[in-house]
Amino acid sequence: AQSVTQLGSHVSVSEGALVLLRCNYSSSVPPYLFWYVQYPNQGLQLLLKYTSAATLVKGINGFEAEFKKSETSFHLTKPSAHMSDAAEYFCAVSAQNTGGFKTIFGAGTRLFVKA
C-alpha cells in the first residue's frame, strides 16, 4: 500500500524567506511523486513531478523538490517566497494497483506568506 505524510498542516514564512514543505512517502514499488498547488475555489495545479529520472526536479514558479530514496522524502522548496505563493500544497504518490495507477494525496500544507 502507498501513503503520504505531510509534516505540518500550516507553514508561515516571511516574504523573501526560504519555503520548505515536507513530504514523506511509503511505497512498496518505485513511485511517481507529485506536488500540486490549490488556490482558493480552484482545482489542483501540478507544480512538479518525479518519474525516476533526475532526483532533483524543477517545477513552475521557482519551486523544486528532491527525491531521497534513503529518507523516503520528497520535500518541496523555494529559495524566496512571494506573496502569491500563499496557497494549499499537496504531495501525492502514484503507484500501480489493479487497472492502473491510483494517486494518493497527503492532507495538505497551507502556506502563509507574511509581508
Add this chain to the structure above:
Amino acid sequence: GAGVSQSPRYKVAKRGQDVALRCDPISGHVSLFWYQQALGQGPEFLTYFQNEAQLDKSGLPSDRFFAERPEGSVSTLKIQRTQQEDSAVYLCASSPGGAGVGNEQFFGPGTRLTVL
C-alpha cells in the same frame, strides 16, 4: 475553455435526495478520475475511467455512489439518498494517457456538495 469543467459548482441537497455531478474533461483525454475532498483534507480517490471503461471503483464509499462515462468523454457521478457525511468537494481530473504512466492530472474546479 480548454480546461476541465464541472457543474454545478455548488449544490445544496436535503438529506435523502439524489444528486448528479457532471464533469467535462479536456477533449481527447483518455483517463478520468473522481476524487472526494473533505474540508481540510487532501483529495481521496473515488474511481477511475480509461475511456468508457471503469477500471477502478475501489474508492467509492458505498453503493449509493455510482459513476459513468458512457461515451468516453463526459462523466457523471451520482449519489443516491445523500447523507450529511457526503458533504465535500468532488473533484474531477483528466489525463491524456492511460493512468499507468505517471501522467499529470488536470483538475476541474470541483463541485461543493452540502447535504442538509
